[in-house]
Amino acid sequence: MTQKIVVDFGLCESNGVCMGIIPEVFDLDEQDYLHVLQDEVTPENEHGVRESVRQCPRQAISIVDE
Ligand code: SF4
Structure with a gap:
């Protein structure tokens, strides 16, 4: 998945x-427009992406299963 x-x-x-x-x-x-350069969670980016989800002050980032 x-x-x-x-x-x-x-x-x-x-x-x-x-x-x-x-x-x-x-x-x-x-x-000041945010670009998502990689839109898939990978073993390499997973830690940073999850940390970003946790630390985003607006709770604007989510990870969805496809
Ligand atoms: S941390 Fe959240 S509010 Fe800040 S730029 Fe990223 S997505 Fe936007």
């Missing part, structure tokens, strides 16, 4: 907490 990273852009306030934890997955551009 694949696990996907989903950001609720209605909740995200572009504070960059997730990018600070794992910049390979989350990137804020010059317009």
